[in-house]
Each structure stands twice: as structure tokens, then as C-alpha cells.
Amino acid sequence: MTPEEQPELEDVEEISETEEVEEAIEEEVEAEEEVTEVPTEAPPEEEEEIVDERIYTVPLRKAYWTGSRLRRAKRAVRILREFVEKHMKPEEIHIQPEVNEKIWSRGIQKPPRRIRIRATKNSENLVRVYLAEG
Known part of the structure; x- marks a missing residue:
């Protein structure tokens, strides 16, 4: 390998690592959005006399x-x-x-x-x- 090719391989590895991190972050954000979408409403109390x-x-x-x-x-x-x-x-x-x-x-x-x-x-x-x- 020439010294010029080696930095390219490192760049490729860094890019793939950053893509994996970004995908993981997106999955976490999507999971959080799914959780926050569910409203926690208390059932309406019946009007009592x-x-x-x-x-x-x-x-x-x-x-x-x-x-x-x-x-x-x-x-x-x-x-x-x-x-x-x-x-x-x-x-x-x-x-x-x-x-x-x-x-x-x-x-x-x-x-x-x-x-x-x-x-x-x-x-x-x-x-x-x-x-x-x-």
C-alpha cells in the first residue's frame, strides 16, 4: 500500500463509523418519538351527584x-x-x-x-x- 491509499482507508472507516453512529442516534430519536406520541390521559371522571x-x-x-x-x-x-x-x-x-x-x-x-x-x-x-x- 502506498501512503496515499492508507489515509483513504482511514477516511472510509471514519465515514462508516459516523454513519453507524448517526443511524443509532436516529433510531433512538425515533424510539423516543414513539414513546412521546402515546398520550397519558386520565379517564374522565363521571359526574356524581x-x-x-x-x-x-x-x-x-x-x-x-x-x-x-x-x-x-x-x-x-x-x-x-x-x-x-x-x-x-x-x-x-x-x-x-x-x-x-x-x-x-x-x-x-x-x-x-x-x-x-x-x-x-x-x-x-x-x-x-x-x-x-x-
Whole structure:
């Protein structure tokens, strides 16, 4: 081989490597586009007839008193459920994820001492618990 031919071979190798890299990048971009094309829509909630709506400040300090501190957040959710059961007398209770996340926001050992909620009761005696605004 002459020295002139050798750089040409290197150029060919570099070109083929860059083409492979570009193809791989294009495939990744196409894969990302496919993923982003799928909309994540929540199913529309059915309009329910709300019979009763109340706002409560639920004291969760009992969660700090009893037992292990490694169960406080779980206990706080149970206390919230019992409070709503006592005051609204439902057949079924649905605690919204935002309320659960608020209780667990500081970890299992330190739930909030109190939480403000909005409880709605529909005609089927189902109570939904939301975070109160404000």
C-alpha cells in the first residue's frame, strides 16, 4: 500500500463509523418519538351527584403517641380513615392519592400533626377525601 491509499482507508472507516453512529442516534430519536406520541390521559371522571361536602382539620397527633415511630405515616392514614368514617358515616371511603402523598411527604417517621381535607359524599354513600384548598 502506498501512503496515499492508507489515509483513504482511514477516511472510509471514519465515514462508516459516523454513519453507524448517526443511524443509532436516529433510531433512538425515533424510539423516543414513539414513546412521546402515546398520550397519558386520565379517564374522565363521571359526574356524581354530591349529597354532602365538608371541610375538616383532622388531628393526626395520635400517630406520634402509640407504638413504633416506624409506623407513624401508616397509622396516620388509618386515623384519617377512622375520622372520616366517624363523621360522614359512609359505606365506602376513597382517599385520593394527593392526600396520601401529603401524609407520606416527610417520610414514614414524621407525618404531619394535622391535615386539612375536603370530604364529599355522593348519593351512593361513597365518600371521597381530597386535600382542602388553602
